[in-house]
Amino acid sequence: MRHDVCAVEELGEGELAHVRVGERDVVVVRSASGKLHAVAGRCLHQGALLSGGRVLNDVEGERPGTYRLAEGREVLKCPWHGYEYDVASGCALFDRRRRLRSYEVAEYDGRVVVEA
Amino acid sequence: MTRFIDADVHERAELEDLLPHLDPIWHRYITDYGWQPERLLPYSQPTAGGLDRLDSKPDGVRHGGSDLGFLRQQLLDEYDVAAAVLTGWLNTSSLEEGWPEFKTALMSAYNDWQVQEWVERDERLFGSIHVNTWDVEGAVREIDRMAAHPKMVQVMLYSGSEPFGAPRFHPIFAAAARHELAVAIHHSENSPTALGRHRYFIEWHTLVSQVFMSQAVSIVFNGVLDRFEGLKVILVEGGFSYVPHLMWRADQQYRELRHEVPWLTRMPSDAMRAQMRFATQPIEEFTAPQLTTLIEQMGSDELVCFSTDYPHWDFDSPLRALPAALSEDLKRKIFFDNSYDLFPRIAAQVPREAAAPQGVPA
Numbered sequence: 001m002r003h004d005v006c007a008v009e010e011l012g013e014g015e016l017a018h019v020r021v022g023e024r025d026v027v028v029v030r031s032a033s034g035k036l037h038a039v040a041g042r043c044l045h046q047g048a049l050l051s052g053g054r055v056l057n058d059v060e061g062e063r064p065g066t067y068r069l070a071e072g073r074e075v076l077k078c079p080w081h082g083y084e085y086d087v088a089s090g091c092a093l094f095d096r097r098r099r100l101r102s103y104e105v106a107e108y109d110g111r112v113v114v115e116a
Numbered sequence: 117m118t119r120f121i122d123a124d125v126h127e128r129a130e131l132e133d134l135l136p137h138l139d140p141i142w143h144r145y146i147t148d149y150g151w152q153p154e155r156l157l158p159y160s161q162p163t164a165g166g167l168d169r170l171d172s173k174p175d176g177v178r179h180g181g182s183d184l185g186f187l188r189q190q191l192l193d194e195y196d197v198a199a200a201v202l203t204g205w206l207n208t209s210s211l212e213e214g215w216p217e218f219k220t221a222l223m224s225a226y227n228d229w230q231v232q233e234w235v236e237r238d239e240r241l242f243g244s245i246h247v248n249t250w251d252v253e254g255a256v257r258e259i260d261r262m263a264a265h266p267k268m269v270q271v272m273l274y275s276g277s278e279p280f281g282a283p284r285f286h287p288i289f290a291a292a293a294r295h296e297l298a299v300a301i302h303h304s305e306n307s308p309t310a311l312g313r314h315r316y317f318i319e320w321h322t323l324v325s326q327v328f329m330s331q332a333v334s335i336v337f338n339g340v341l342d343r344f345e346g347l348k349v350i351l352v353e354g355g356f357s358y359v360p361h362l363m364w365r366a367d368q369q370y371r372e373l374r375h376e377v378p379w380l381t382r383m384p385s386d387a388m389r390a391q392m393r394f395a396t397q398p399i400e401e402f403t404a405p406q407l408t409t410l411i412e413q414m415g416s417d418e419l420v421c422f423s424t425d426y427p428h429w430d431f432d433s434p435l436r437a438l439p440a441a442l443s444e445d446l447k448r449k450i451f452f453d454n455s456y457d458l459f460p461r462i463a464a465q466v467p468r469e470a471a472a473p474q475g476v477p478a
Binding site for chain 2: 017045046047049051053054064065077079080081082088
């Protein structure tokens, strides 16, 4: 079943949108490369709406004091405590066993739609 | 769920907001000379919204906690809060020493602003009397002045690097006890860890509990709780998982070194159980058995008071911060009863039945 999110042009790169899928909250993410992702919309920690968060580049570094932007690896950051999730897989970056459910999302007839 | 009393809600002022309440002699130092409270923390909070929850900023720009209407909507109404204790933004006790007369005046202005703009505009909001601990005499005057307002429920000290149990601060505790006000000690960005500030925010913030251990130890071993028997002290924004360790450690030291503090009349943990309380936030992820065990190790289920720390980034949701499987009795105590018993002025104005969800008997 398709769930309408918004018009395609309303969701720019790095932006987030919220949609209700039945009883569930879902957050739709447009990555910097333009790709769409959709994952469960409430943080696994205390239930904050992730659509109020941010999409940021992940950061990597091998030794204390080294920082490098992980190009192409985008994370969804909770607006409260900052829990971070991989936008593609929904996995928490601090523990990949904790995961937001992923949803199918696509552009259809000028609209962004989640399929569930 | 049980309605709750929130022991830590931050209203936010801009310095200019305080000018109508500040003696004009001080205005130019803010308007012309640019005085700002110093922030000694060498890093920013690497969170989605900095200090604030990203979604707590009115218009997406202003500071969280700066708009009463938005705070009502996002906290008081959203979670059906029975009562909330305002804990402020500016408290000069955590600043460096110096210019005490200005800072004492600033605290008076802040208190008057808080009452006018917040406390008297919503019956659910109760206030804290902010004082400048660098001017103990002025702090006592301010407590005596503000205690006349029935909705001011505690004296607020923000922690810098001074342990507050030292005898020179005792007149502040005496004044609070005289007015049957609790004393709250709140964390601040100017508190170091035991070994300074470390390289990273994550290190500093992990070690926040050290500051509260220091303050608790200072208060207990300097005899504050013995000297002022009716006094209650609440430690705010340090969590509570450190408490069993601290109680065990302090008791063991007292058994071994009691002669150094002969003014103590009780085991430290007994004094803490009788007179010290701990706000929950920032709470760790606990299972119900873990949290129940922790409370059992504290030797009382009456010590922990729920707090959200709204609007800050590590806000704890009353819907999710406590494990769902926790006993209803313990939830009721943490969410409501323990704060209700701590703050007699809230008890005088909020019926105990307010703990029940709207329309449901308690």
